[in-house]
Amino acid sequence: MQHIDMHCDSIEQIVLFDHDQKDLYHSSLTMVDFERMKKQGQMAQFFAAWLLPQRIFEYHKVPLMTDHVYVQQCHDELVRNVEKHSDIIAMAYTGEDIENNWKAGRMSAVFTVEDGRDIDGKLERLKEYHDMGVRALSLTWNSYNCFGAPNSKDPILMHDGLTEWGKTAVRYMQELGILVDVSHLSEGGFWDVYNLVDKPFVATHSNARAIAPHQRNLSDDQLRALAAKGGCAGINFGPDFLNADPTDPNQTAERMAEMAQYMVNVAGIDTVAIGSDFDGIHGNLEIDSCDKMGLLEEALRKKGFSDDDIEKIFYKNVLRVMKAAVK
């Protein structure tokens, strides 16, 4: 079945490491490429520019660049690759674009940014992002920035919320039509977002904390709050986010189906989606590539999910959210 994946880190691999070919059609470096997306029959992929810590540039001996230049490079590489393969894929800026591309026989690429630090407290930069084509922004990664506090094991940080500027910025993002992504945000920040927004928001790649106690996963109350605003959470395929034991390196389709079942029981079938986090996850992965989604479909069926349920999880919930909150 076709699916929409709300998060992967694959462009980073292309921009930083794949110096010879820089090709997202066929890439031995990444868990996602257009060729495997096509083979799978994937509907859309959100490609995130994850703002790297400087040490990663140093570690890989890649010349340092500013966040703003890096975001632009990620965007340009994605668009260049999509245009080169325009027979099978096109950029999408709305839910309607994804549907129209699909009807025309094309998959969609959606450009997103993970970490709002490059916004640097400037509302005009959010407008610039929207003009560039950014359609989802994770407010924080794992450090404080102009939006507010990140997820943390430290309870003080975890309860800290958005800055006053961050609150204004979240309202402005919804006005512009950029999805507000709380996947790396503190719990305090989550509730600030919840109290501010009048349109759906998302956790692009977060699971249920009741099953896997990672601080990036969502409590039952948070899952219900996402549901109350009509948003959704994408199932993260990483072992850290799936397993009760944080040292367990295994990811299986069955465990992902169990996670989906729990999240559906808590927040309803309209609240669960896909957010693989491909190219940002490690371990013994049964589903380690975008063309293995059939395994998840099968595991969901074994758990008793119907065709209608799987359609919602695989793509319909994300399309609904995009139609309500992205323009």
Ligand SMILES: [Zn+2]
């Ligand atoms: Zn992430």
